[in-house]
Amino acid sequence: MPAYFDHNATTPVDPRVLETFTETAREVYGNASSIHHFGQAAKQRLEGARRGVAKKLGASPREIVFTSGGTESDNLAILGSVRAGSARRKHVITTQIEHPAVLNACQELHREGVEITFLGVGEACVIDPDDLKRELRPHTVLISVMHANNETGAIQPIGDVAATAREAGITFHSDGVQAGARVDFDVNRFGVDLYSISAHKMNGLKGAGALFVRETAQIHPVLFGGHQERDRRPGTENVPAIAAFGFAAGLPPIDVGELRDRLEQGILASVRQARVNAKGSPRLRNTTNLCFRGVSGEAMIIALDLAGFAVSSGAACSSGSIEPSHVLLAMGQSETEAKSSIRFSLGAGNTVEQVDALIEAVSRICHVHRREKVYA
């Protein structure tokens, strides 16, 4: 049975989550906007899930907007909050290491005439809160800084970002698609105004996500239709997937920190010239991203797949060729270094035996690959 080490891409569905989905799809098929009994039963499930997701984030249920996933939540937060304001000149601050869901939403705003600043990061993969302060302008309307990076796991100083945003009266959005699934988080303790999460990163199903929208934050819809989600996100709600999301949100985060450390230390001890990217930074406890000098990341992924291990390069795969990761490039790595890096992300189901076998496989593949290169 192949071992799955790609939980940041997506997670296996918890059987109880799947049961919630199938039971709801079978028994509660009404449209949550209908007045009759069937509709009200669906509405009840929807509101139960809303309470579950709100509880996870320390929010009020009124502050939860259900969406189709992390990408839509990010788009709604960014496009929705910037378009809600009436100011003529607008400026947004984000970072170079965001997920494309944020980067490309910002690019879209740029096409509409909004100025965008992309904060850089050093090799630690963490922004400097002083850089943020320096970039503030009188017409800055939104700051969007991810909570934890999906490729390196580096956790950003969002408490500091929130304090800066609050002082300057600027809306603060954080993409919590990875962190929200892996750490206990309270929107009020951190003081974010908008926070994106996605069910399939927390052993839920694909196609359901949520945006926390603080009562005081203004957002404009990005889709137009009916009055669902209090006029913020139209469309008949996917009640079975949302009910399953509500269940998944109630599951305690899985701590695989010890396994991740075992993997990291085992690889560093057995593979020459291996390096952990963003090693010194606070990181998600399930993620490690390693650079194997002189080994192609793409070749390593394929060889590991053949050996029964699913990992990822953390790089976007477009039109069949693997591009170097924009995150690793932003950290100052060369294209070659970025293309020699692999992301291992752990979660439910991983065992010590799998980790030890993975260390062995990585060590063997690096050895073979480097020897072949020398004699080729």
Ligand SMILES: Cc1ncc(COP(=O)(O)O)c(C=O)c1O
């Ligand atoms: C940090 C981050 N933001 C947004 C997304 C997009 O989420 P979804 O796949 O639910 O659209 C992802 C998915 O990998 C992610 O890692």
